[in-house]
Amino acid sequence: MNETEAMITVIDEQLKYSKSLIEVNGKLMNAGETKVTDYILALNNYITAKKLITQNCISRLQIINQLN
Numbered sequence: 098m099n100e101t102e103a104m105i106t107v108i109d110e111q112l113k114y115s116k117s118l119i120e121v122n123g124k125l126m127n128a129g130e131t132k133v134t135d136y137i138l139a140l141n142n143y144i145t146a147k148k149l150i151t152q153n154c155i156s157r158l159q160i161i162n163q164l165n
Contacts (some may be wrong), residue, residue: 115143
């Protein structure tokens with residue numbers, strides 16, 4: 098369970114980084130400084146990180162359920 102908690106913390110940091118990257122790429126794309134593909138990649142990374150957090154939260158809850 099500790100490993101799952103640690104993984105959630107790490108992924109949460111990646112999520113914050115991905116969100117910042119989306120914001121920056123959005124501003125740069127509006128200014129014509131970056132490509133749409135870079136913005137889409139940032140969105141994809143954000144969605145993947147959200148998915149990983151959800152999966153790890155489910156794993157944590159399953160462990161708690163097994164312990165009970």
